[in-house]
Amino acid sequence: MTISINGNIPNGSIEVVSAVNSSDIKLSLRKDQGTDFFGYYHFRASGVRGVPCTFRIVNAGESAVNRLAGRDDYENAWTNTGPLVSYDRKWWFRVPGRLVGPDYVFEHTPEYDSCYYATWAPYPLERELELLGRCQMSPRMMLSTIGHTVEGADLDMLTIGKPGDGKRVCWIIARQHPSETMGGFFVEGFLERMLDPHDPVVLDLLDRAVFHVVPNMNPDGSRRGNTRANAAGANLNREWVSPGLERSPEVFHVRALMEKTGVDFAMDCHGDEELRCNFLGGPLEIPSRSERLKSLFNAFERSWAAASPEYELGHPYPGGSPAEADLTMAWNWIAERFDCLSILLEQPFKDTSWREDPVQGWSPERALRFGTTLPTAVNNVLDQLR
Ligand SMILES: [Zn+2]
Known part of the structure; x- marks a missing residue:
């Protein structure tokens, strides 16, 4: 044969x-x-x-x-x-x-x-649609198609909880870079936990916050098996200063909605091909950086490390701090525009050094379970966000 x-x-x-x-x-x-x-x-x-x-x-x-x-x-x-x-x-x-x-x-x-x-496990479209379907059937979640991609695919957003006076507005987006599919599994874990009607942390969180979640920022790139770009060849995580309807409608629509809702907390979920740990980027180099944002970021790091051993302190964003943040990147643009705790999450493609898995390395199973720990980490800093 x-x-x-x-x-x-x-x-x-x-x-x-x-x-x-x-x-x-x-x-x-x-x-x-x-x-x-x-x-x-x-x-x-x-x-x-x-x-x-x-x-x-x-x-x-x-x-x-x-x-x-x-x-x-x-x-x-x-x-x-x-x-x-x-x-x-x-x-x-x-x-x-x-x-x-x-x-x-x-x-x-x-x-x-x-x-x-x-390179890493794909996150199938079918799995994404089933997840969205399961979520929209929860009384606490609402599914909206907020726009269309370059090739006309639906851009979907889940809203969890009811917006209300004094409630914190939290945004989670993933897969601007289509090859970084661990972001999809992470968000799935997060959503699965947020669906639980009896989880006390989730109940406590939703009393005080509403979440907007875009599980897949780049459906065209995902379908094509792209590494970083959308169907127009745009690296979406360099489009946040001036997104255009022709080149980067995915960012255009999400950014426009953020302007409507405001943002108190944001996380943008990525994957890193080189490092052997989960690590974060914080709002530390934006033009309007402040002690308030720096200590919020530190508090969030400690909160997540306490919630899960998969997040270890002591792995700063590699390469040292740039003098000035690149505002074309989502997490920097959001932090600067809304003066809020906005975070870049990088999960490893390879594995973690704190616990090596010789059979799978960093896997969809681990990314998903890591996502289930995010509600606890956010809940612990929620009252400090403003
Ligand atoms: Zn990325």
């Missing part, structure tokens, strides 16, 4: 250079349309039961050079980590991979006929 490699699956992305010889499958990472962003892969291998396969991603090294500033002391995205692998698209495990010159190489002998490989 001949083997077949295909990136033409939901949320898929890969280019096949050569798949004639199972011991030398050559693949290439695809760039997001009209951009130089690349790094994410997700593909299906078929006809591979019992076949020893060697996969070689020939341009991975090129993408490893594309790094954020101040990261020279950290290992790059491809070092000491392996792809997530699944037969049923639900349970994802790791196999080891390594950089050999410009190539990223991994070997695997699948136990079944077809097998999926990905």
Whole structure:
């Protein structure tokens, strides 16, 4: 039987250079349309039961050079980590991979006929729609389509609790960068907990706050299996100063709603390919930075560390503080505009160093459970937000 490699699956992305010889499958990472962003892969291998396969991603090294500033002391995205692998698209495990010159190489002998490989587990559209459906049936949640993407997909927002005088307004957004799917699982965990009618922390929180949640800021990019961009080639997390309806309608609509509701607390959920921890960025370098925001951020960090060992103190945003925040990024723009506690969350692609999981690394299961701890962390600082 001949083997077949295909990136033409939901949320898929890969280019096949050569798949004639199972011991030398050559693949290439695809760039997001009209951009130089690349790094994410997700593909299906078929006809591979019992076949020893060697996969070689020939341009991975090129993408490893594309790094954020101040990261020279950290290992790059491809070092000491392996792809997530699944037969049923639900349970994802790791196999080891390594950089050999410009190539990223991994070997695997699948136990079944077809097998999926990905930088990190995809968050399927079907799962997203089922989650939204489950949430809208809760008496405490309301689902709104707040606009449309470049390609006309619905942009959905859940509102939890009833807005009211004196209530704090909290926003949670995720997946501006479509490859950072751990943000989707994290938000799912958060929502699952917020659905619980008997959870005392949630009840206490909703007495005093209302939440607006956008689980997927970039549905087009997600569907295409993009690394960072939307369908117009925009990096949405650089569009917050002047979003446009043609280039970045996703940000345009969310920003317009934030102007209507105001914001007292915000979290923007991302993933980091290099570090081995969950870490946060705070409103520390915005032009109107203040002692108030700094101590709020510190209080939130302590609150989350007390709520979950998955959030460890002592992992500041790497590379040191920039002199001035980049306001084109969501968390900085929100903090500056609303003078509020606005936070960037980065979950690892690889694993955490405090507790290594040799089978899965950082996994959808862990991201989801981490999300369930956010209500406690927010509840403890809610009364200090204003
Ligand atoms: Zn990101």
